[in-house]
Amino acid sequence: MADKRPISQLGDPVLRQTARPISNVQDDWVQPLIDDLILTLIQSQGVGISAPQVGSPHRIVVMASHPNERYPDAPMMEPTVLINPRMIDHSEAYVTDWEGCLSIPNIRGRVPRYQAVEVEYTTPAGKLQRQVFTDFIARIFQHEFDHLEGMVFLDRLQQPQELMTEQEYRQRVLTPVLAGR
Template sequence: MIYPIVAYGDPVLRKVAKEIKNDGNTDLPKLINDMFETMYLANGIGLAAPQIGLDIRLFVVDGTQLEEEGEDMTTFKKAFINAKILSETGEKWAMEEGCLSIPTVREMVSRHKTLRIRYLDENWQEHEEEFTGMQARIIQHEYDHIQGVLFTDYLNPLKKRLLKGRFNSISNGTVSVDYRMKFPMVKI
């Protein structure tokens, strides 16, 4: 199932998402699969559950098509359940980011180079791993989503002011986008 992607301005993107309980009630494998499908159709490399309207601590990443110098991206396809970033270290580095919930906006964001994270995979196996470079950046961006944070929050006040019109056009659905979205200001 392909979900519409929730656009900037929807309150679900601002919630601190809830832990997922392993009570056998949710069909998590199907949901994870659907999230990957939804992400691929929108040409994304990461997607968090709030972006499909669910305030639960789940995100998926797939950077296997990216070629990063000095980084092996070929195995970087994962689901993160109930993730917790334990530490962020290393120098901050800036890179242009975008977000499927904020189409047409791309801005430079500074993030720490390395992180340590604890999470459960789709089989409820616990992992504690270190990621660095591009992989760390993708995880930091998606982790922010389950904390109710968007990459545009890091922009300076002037930049945010300049982008206000664009944010409005994203919220009211007048932005041009080639995947299905749910716009908070559009009544169905």
């Protein structure tokens, strides 16, 4: 099995750049990048990843939600590739919840996000798609879309005291929630 790509960490300038659009999804380098993103996401046990997170300043996002140790209540979603995504519309309602990031390991923060977003993107086959994402999937999209805009979830925090280590998150937030089931 191939190895995942190294994940760019907070401080790497690629995470603060606006990613470039892909002019031709059929270019030879695009599919190998998509394959690497999917592999890296799976091997990292994440639910979303963007091209800048593997050092490529291009507008590609992969979302693949599934319950895991970091997100035990995550819904199932097969890997979905969004090339040149755009947010077309969003709900009025916000939901504030905990987020982490593969590029900012071992840190969690409570981030407000739109409850629903309407998105337009190109598939790897070159087809233009329009889709509405809600709840956790909308959160994943907005988190990854921020990476394309040179932002990280820390930029969205409203209360700096709502930031904690992964260890504290598991102990203080996740364990009581799982115990209450």
